[in-house]
Amino acid sequence: MKRILFIDRDGTIIKESPPTYQIDSLEKVNFYPRVIFFLTKIAYELNYDFVMVTNQDGLGTDKFPEKNFWPIHNHILKILKTEGIHFSSVHIDRTVPEENSPTRKPGIGMLTSYFHPGYNLEKSFVIGDRLTDVLLAKNLGCKSIWINPNFFVEEKNLSIxxxxxxxxxxLETDSWERIYEYLKYSSSKRIFQHKRKTLETNVKITIQLYGEGKAKIQTGLGFLDHLLEQMAFHSLIDLNIHTIGDLEVDEHHTIEDTAITLGEIFHQSIDKRGIERYGFFSLPMDDSLATVALDLGGRSQLTWKTKFIREKIGEVPTEMFIHFFQSFSSSARCNLYVHAIGKNDHHKIESIFKAFAKALKMAIKKNITNQLPSSKGML
Incomplete structure (x- = not known):
């Protein structure tokens, strides 16, 4: 579903012009500080539709002739468009406050088409400098970003x-940089949950890809918990895993199904538009050196060049490490290359998980394109 930024014009994109508040000459067009730069970043980096909603009191009357409005308005839109800032729709109300028109902000008369399953109003925002913009957000079921709230103008017919x-x-701010940072943060802070239950295991995972590296892991296998905690910490992926497996049989099903479920939720939660796609990292740990490279291109393949001496590390059979990454690669639909050398098996596998985490962090990093990272146009 599409998320929308309903953006006011005067006082938000361009500065207000008291006492008439009519932008009817080029001399009155002064863009809000850094608005073009950060609107461009929002347009390229974040997945929002831009919709302009503006009250233009008495437009088309003798007090505000259309010939004074449209050349200026189109000039503003042209400047924005040259910087990649495109408004899918522009809604202009011409009435004055005394008319109490349902089309005038905070009324939603011009915006009823957005009450549609294709739009996610709950995750959308109204950005504006007036109380009417805040109330418009309330009436639409959105959140409000109130820009320049300290310059509070009491509007007619509103007592709230x-x-x-x-x-x-x-958010209340006078900075478009702060608006960009907030939208970028809120866009990436999506939490996903996934469960996988079989006759052998019951796995529940919660993930937040762009987090702080917080982890709460309970698989019943202490060393596996430790490795997954390292993965979360070094990738900055918040990860909660709770696995109940048939450990009375052996460790195989618990490790395998944890990896399968982790790969499934990773595949489900990642928005591949604008990601780097590829990640690669070499990481030393005492006597060991691990190299992990991955491609989130939608194909599953594991190349494993690592040998262990010990039969187990903690309660985890060393033969299960290749199976863990094979299961993850298959369900996450990614290519994985893993190579490690060293004398200490504990160091080798821990360096592998840390390098894996760093490679994941690199691959899911967002860039400014917001395009699928494939010349084929699909992943």
Whole structure:
């Protein structure tokens, strides 16, 4: 579903022009500081549709002739478009406050088409400098980003206390840089949950790909818990894993199904638009050196060049490490190359998991294109 930024024009993209507040000459067009730079970054990096919603009091009347409005308005849109800032729709209300028109912000009369299953209003925002913009967000079921809230203008026919809108206002700021940072943060902070239950295991995983590296791992195998904690910490992926397996039989099903479920949720949660796709990292740990390279291109393949001397590390059979990565590669649909050398088996496998984490972090990193990283146009 599409997420939308409903963006006010005057006071948000360009500065207000008191006392008439009519932008009817080029001399009055002054863009809000750094708005073009950060709107461009939002357009390229984040997945939002831009919709302009503006009240233009009395447009088309003798007090505000259309011949004074359209050349200026189209000039503003042209400048924005040359920087990659495209508005899918522009909604302009011409009424004055005394008319109490349902099309005038905070009314939603012009915006009813967005109440559609194709749009995710709950994850959308209204960005504006007026109280009417905040109330528009409330009426749409969005959140509000209130820009320049300290320059508060009391609007006619509106008597409402600011504190009553606390749940609606997601951010108050006078900075477009701060708006960009907030939207980027909120876009990436998506939490996914996945369960896989068989007659042998019951696995529950919660993941947040762009997190802080927090982990809560319970598989019943202490050394596997330790390795997965290292993976979370060094990838900055928040990871909760709870596995109940038939350890009374052996460790195989627990390790295998944990890896399968982890790969499945990773595949489900990643938005591949704008990711780097490839990750590679070499990591030393005392006597050991591990190299991991991966491709999130949709194909499954594991190349494993590592040998162990010990039969087990902790409660984990060393033969299960290749099976763990094979299961992950298959369900995450990624290519994996793993190579490690060294004398100490503990160091070798721990360096592998750390290098794997660093490679994942590199591969899921977002760039400015917001395009699928494939010349084929699909992954």
């Amino acid at each position: 206390e600011k504190k009553s809108l606390k749940k609606i206002i997601a």
